[in-house]
Amino acid sequence: MEAEQSFSDICGGRLALQCRYYSPSCREFCVSCPRLSLRSLTAVTCTVWLAAYGLFTLCENSMILSAAIFITLLGLLGYLHFVKIDQETLLIIDSLGIQMTSSYASGKESTTFIEMGKVKDLVINEAIYMQKVIYYLCILLKDPVEPHGISQVVPVFQSAKPRLDCLIEVYRSCQEILAHQKATSASP
Amino acid sequence: MVLKAFFPTCCASADSGLLVGRWVPEQSSAVVLAVVHFPFIPIQVKELLAQVQQASRVGVAVLGTWCHRRQESEESLGHFLEGLGAIFSHEPWLQLCRERGSKFWSCKATHRQVPASLGAPGQDQVMLIFYDQRKVLLSQLHPPAALPDHQAGDATASAGGLAAVFDTVARSEVLFRSDQFDEGPVRLSHWQSEGVEASILVELAKQASGPICLLLACLLSLISAASTSRVFKLWPLSFIWSKLSTCEQLRHRLGQLTLIFSTQKAENPAQLMRKANMLVSVFLDVALGLALLSWLHGKDRIGQLADALVPVADHVAEELQHLLQWLMGAPAGLKMNRALDQVLGRFFLYHIHLWISYIHLMSPFIERILWHLGLSACLGLTVALSILSDIIALLTFHIYCFYVYGARLYCMKICGLSSLWRLFRGKKWNVLRQRVDSCSYDLDQLFIGTLLFTILVFLLPTTALYYLVFTLLRLLVVTVQGLIHLLVDLVNSLPLYSLGLRLCRPYRLAAGVKFRVLEHEAGRPLRLLMQGALLGP
Numbered sequence: 001m002e003a004e005q006s007f008s009d010i011c012g013g014r015l016a017l018q019c020r021y022y023s024p025s026c027r028e029f030c031v032s033c034p035r036l037s038l039r040s041l042t043a044v045t046c047t048v049w050l051a052a053y054g055l056f057t058l059c060e061n062s063m064i065l066s067a068a069i070f071i072t073l074l075g076l077l078g079y080l081h082f083v084k085i086d087q088e089t090l091l092i093i094d095s096l097g098i099q100m101t102s103s104y105a106s107g108k109e110s111t112t113f114i115e116m117g118k119v120k121d122l123v124i125n126e127a128i129y130m131q132k133v134i135y136y137l138c139i140l141l142k143d144p145v146e147p148h149g150i151s152q153v154v155p156v157f158q159s160a161k162p163r164l165d166c167l168i169e170v171y172r173s174c175q176e177i178l179a180h181q182k183a184t185s186a187s188p
Numbered sequence: 189m190v191l192k193a194f195f196p197t198c199c200a201s202a203d204s205g206l207l208v209g210r211w212v213p214e215q216s217s218a219v220v221l222a223v224v225h226f227p228f229i230p231i232q233v234k235e236l237l238a239q240v241q242q243a244s245r246v247g248v249a250v251l252g253t254w255c256h257r258r259q260e261s262e263e264s265l266g267h268f269l270e271g272l273g274a275i276f277s278h279e280p281w282l283q284l285c286r287e288r289g290s291k292f293w294s295c296k297a298t299h300r301q302v303p304a305s306l307g308a309p310g311q312d313q314v315m316l317i318f319y320d321q322r323k324v325l326l327s328q329l330h331p332p333a334a335l336p337d338h339q340a341g342d343a344t345a346s347a348g349g350l351a352a353v354f355d356t357v358a359r360s361e362v363l364f365r366s367d368q369f370d371e372g373p374v375r376l377s378h379w380q381s382e383g384v385e386a387s388i389l390v391e392l393a394k395q396a397s398g399p400i401c402l403l404l405a406c407l408l409s410l411i412s413a414a415s416t417s418r419v420f421k422l423w424p425l426s427f428i429w430s431k432l433s434t435c436e437q438l439r440h441r442l443g444q445l446t447l448i449f450s451t452q453k454a455e456n457p458a459q460l461m462r463k464a465n466m467l468v469s470v471f472l473d474v475a476l477g478l479a480l481l482s483w484l485h486g487k488d489r490i491g492q493l494a495d496a497l498v499p500v501a502d503h504v505a506e507e508l509q510h511l512l513q514w515l516m517g518a519p520a521g522l523k524m525n526r527a528l529d530q531v532l533g534r535f536f537l538y539h540i541h542l543w544i545s546y547i548h549l550m551s552p553f554i555e556r557i558l559w560h561l562g563l564s565a566c567l568g569l570t571v572a573l574s575i576l577s578d579i580i581a582l583l584t585f586h587i588y589c590f591y592v593y594g595a596r597l598y599c600m601k602i603c604g605l606s607s608l609w610r611l612f613r614g615k616k617w618n619v620l621r622q623r624v625d626s627c628s629y630d631l632d633q634l635f636i637g638t639l640l641f642t643i644l645v646f647l648l649p650t651t652a653l654y655y656l657v658f659t660l661l662r663l664l665v666v667t668v669q670g671l672i673h674l675l676v677d678l679v680n681s682l683p684l685y686s687l688g689l690r691l692c693r694p695y696r697l698a699a700g701v702k703f704r705v706l707e708h709e710a711g712r713p714l715r716l717l718m719q720g721a722l723l724g725p
Contacts, residue, residue, distance in 0.1 A: 022705055022708050023313075023315075023708070023713075023714045024313070025190045025313065025714070026315075026714050091703065091705070093315075093703065094189075094190050095189045095192065095215075096192065096317075096703070097703075099702060099703055111702040111721050112700075112721075113700055113701055113702055113721065115349040115350060116349075181189075184189040185189065
């Protein structure tokens with residue numbers, strides 16, 4: 001079962017949330033970030049090339065122009081492969097674990113999987129980000145030494161940064177599964 | 189809890205039969221290791237499982253049935269398979285079924301011992317997780333071997349979560365040793381059933397490595413015993429050994445080789461990786477060293493080098509003399525104290541003169557020395573670079589001496605100045621209490637103290653300038669030596685084996701797992717694919 005809704009992120013950009021319910025024990029939430037805008041790409045390229053042309057008129061060395069083209073290309077490739085995240089996915093499987101995947105614009109995917117035995121809870125937390133106070137969803141991990149302590153806080157949807165309404169949707173859905181998981185794991 | 193069935197991808201196309209594996213009750217997961225095909229005799233299957241259990245200490249049992257319907261007329265097979273549940277009782281009993289031409293499977297798990305008040309035997313939701321047996325075994329995600337003082341029996345269930353699954357697969361190597369061409373009583377299907385995976389070269393290397401390691405370990409222990417003998421502990425030799433970077437590098441390499449060729453096996457994958465990295469770096473080192481050797485000894489390059497060495501040393505000495513003449517004059521417009529200037533300048537000039545005579549004395553032997561030193565490149569490029577660094581240190585020994593003299597003079601001057609400055613203010617350094625105390629001096633003490641203080645203050649610029657110039661020269665030499673040592677460290681510690689593995693066999697370096705949800709149909713069990721998650725880009 002699939003449902004798609006549109007929300008906005010903390011800066012006002014449009015986000016799309018896709019919820020897929022594979023089974024009562026497995027759900028997937030996919031947040032897709034706004035695409036690379038042509039306007040900003042053109043602006044950056046023009047700035048770099050104008051600066052290079054300015055340097056060229058000063059130094060009369062044509063290497064500067066080829067270097068500028070090279071740098072622009074490499075910079076764009078590096079940005080697409082290492083920085084620009086297209087989609088972030090949260091897959092929660094009852095009694096197995098939670099998996100977070102980030103897929104970059106160049107197609108690269110980086111995955112983190114946390115076993116259910118390590119997950120204490122999934123909460124919405126507040127944070128001060130630059131000049132704003134934002135909400136973010138995070139996974140609390142159990143501390144192996146202290147039974148009631150928390151060893152690590154893992155934030156989810158870090159580059160998409162959706163707003164509270166989107167987070168509440170995801171939170172409610174995940175808590176259903178986590179509650180079921182806690183009920184069955186508490187019983188022997 | 190949802191029942192998880194870990195199923196190997198290689199058995200997905202196998203014929204119908206019995207599922208053999210291990211049931212982990214804490215995780216409510218069934219790890220399927222192999223499929224036993226028809227025809228079989230139940231007694232023999234039970235014997236085989238008992239053998240495997242004894243050899244690997246993993247609780248292997250028959251978990252259920254696997255039905256692969258290739259034609260429509262195999263309905264009777266289904267009933268036959270259900271009857272098997274009575275012979276091999278297992279709680280819960282799994283029944284996996286796959287239709288021909290359909291991607292979706294049907295799974296049922298029945299509990300027999302559920303109390304009768306619930307009516308029919310209870311059924312659980314089943315989740316199928318496919319895993320690649322070969323990759324799971326090779327990526328070594330399982331925890332290291334249990335301590336030897338654990339009692340023999342079922343494997344320790346202390347490994348939680350997915351580690352228990354990897355542990356099970358890794359320990360059941362005994363089960364995977366028979367392939368379909370063996371004439372055993374039972375026909376199994378698993379990742380090695382097409383033929384046990386082995387390589388002739390690897391097997392030969394394993395057989396040969398035993399005696400070779402023993403021989404080399406004896407040789408290396410002899411060498412290290414000889415190097416730690418009493419002869420080398422005598423004062424002049426031990427001092428020289430500690431200063432030369434070549435000896436340091438040789439000792440490091442000896443230590444590494446001893447570790448590689450030691451007769452005890454690596455305990456865990458991390459140690460094995462470390463040993464392999466060391467071995468590859470030693471090979472690369474020796475290969476580069478031999479390349480350097482062949483380049484040096486061809487076309488009489490050593491002769492050219494030796495011919496160029498003495499003029500270069502002369503040139504450096506001349507430049508130093510020019511520098512000292514400049515310092516003795518009015519350097520950068522500063523006015524020096526003539527007498528001190530002349531004394532220091534002449535002292536250093538005489539030093540340079542001695543040094544040049546020494547170099548000229550050595551010049552007929554230089555070529556032969558260089559030729560013999562060049563031979564040491566066959567021990568490795570790092571040794572050759574360390575020797576180069578030592579040669580630079582020896583050739584610029586006079587700069588080091590000048591730096592030491594300048595620094596000592598400056599240090600003494602500063603000590604004197606600080607002490608006389610305290611006297612000038614009427615204070616004294618209390619050695620007992622480690623602090624500055626006031627003190628009443630006599631008039632003549634004060635007079636002489638102030639006089640000396642004035643003299644030292646006016647001589648300060650001269651000494652400071654000499655100190656500055658020689659420190660900068662020494663820094664230059666140290667920078668060059670530092671760059672060479674950086675290169676040596678790079679060759680020593682670059683983990684080339686791991687880099688090679690990352691490029692050629694990335695699944696060996698998996699750090700975790702990732703799951704992918706396969707095509708799903710409502711009403712059918714959920715199917716997931718478990719793969720290794722690689723590090724890096």
